[in-house]
Amino acid sequence: MVDASTCGQVQSVLAKLSLCRTHVLGGREYLCNDCGKSSSRYNSCGDRHCPQCSGSKRVDFNDKASKLILSGVAYYQVVFTLPSDLSELALANRNELADLLVSTAWKSLSKNIKSEQDYDPAAISVLHTWNQKLEAHWHVHMLVPGAGPSLSGDEWKEAKTPPGVRNSDGYYLVDSEKLKDDFRKRAVAKLRRLRRDGKLKFGGKFEYLQSDENWEVFVKNLESTQWVAYIQPPPKETSGGGEVVNYLTRYLTGGPISNHRITAADGDEVVFMAREGKRVGGEREQVPIKLSVPEFTRRWCLHIQPDQLTKSRYFGGWSNNRLAGYMARCQELLGTEPEVSEAPVEAVDSMDSQWEPPSLPECAHCGSIELSLVCETPKPTWKELFWRESETCPEWYAERQRESHREFWTAHYGSDYYDWYLETQVEVAKETGPEPAKAIQMYLPGLTPGVSFEIESF
16 A cells, blocks of 8 residues: 555655554553543644644644634635646645745735725635545635725725626625636746746656647646636625634644545445535535545545645735734724634535544543543654664554665665675674674775765765
């Protein structure tokens, strides 16, 4: 299921998830004051892709974002989506395409709000890379206030529907068609710059794009394609920005699918429910999707992101360097304080997941929370756990490390070096005597003392 071609980042994440909340990570032992039995609560892996972990990160995000919500202001959710070809290309260019998607989406939205509504915009974005079937589907959700401080005067301005525009629900942010065109234009221009600067990788099915002629055909097709920029107003008059905050919180960490969507699983197949259809976000009726275990794992792993890729960002008035002044200005013009939402965690779009606040430890036998801490085992470092000869290292991961180690030394010193090295280690370990063996300098094959070598970096 995980072969040598699987990248190190994916292997590391899967290894961490396999040890999550097991005894090898250490933890705490409690004694129940009610039934007198002991219970163990093991440490979590803490990886942001783990469905069981990172609850504190979601709580922190929710708390920070909720403090930005002002009562009496309408909040919109705007979704920008890359075409399917770019979503697939992003799998080999994750940082570059994530930045392209998020930055051009914000610049397009900011420009249109300023020109059409004349107020200072702000936004929170959360990147998603999947659809309901776990396929590559790169899009970004943005929480956007439908009002703000005027850019041309000393007043508070709300988004208004322009004269002559039909509007049945009373909500209007910007012209969606202009927004789509601007988003496409900016994204394609940035895509061209990335290729010109040599920052895009083309492999597999996209290897043909190394040709300038093929690249131009590919880009022209993108320019003629209808891109998606979907503006969702508040679902109802009583809806607040807190509902969107809660929705975004649920998908900040934890992977692309929750346990409750999986209806059956064994050693051969996984069956889960998913929405499908041509409507934005998919049809509301769910259908069962059946995948082999390797295919399900492959699709899940498509959404493991590099450590340096940030899924959430703050823009405009909500950016870190402007936040204090912007919020003070908003409250001055409105005469209000931030509204900390306690809205229930409900989906307002097509995704499904679970977000649960941190819970108190419970007795595994009677469910009581009246527990006393008996002992605590500290969490080892990942270096200790994942050393290839450690008993705690998952066997498949240890084997991948040993194979990688062998390939490295074979490539640099020949096919026999690794076996010679292991045999030498064993023989040295067998030597015994009344006195410790004298330390001697051993040189690698082909190297002699007194000679300087320049080793090429790799």
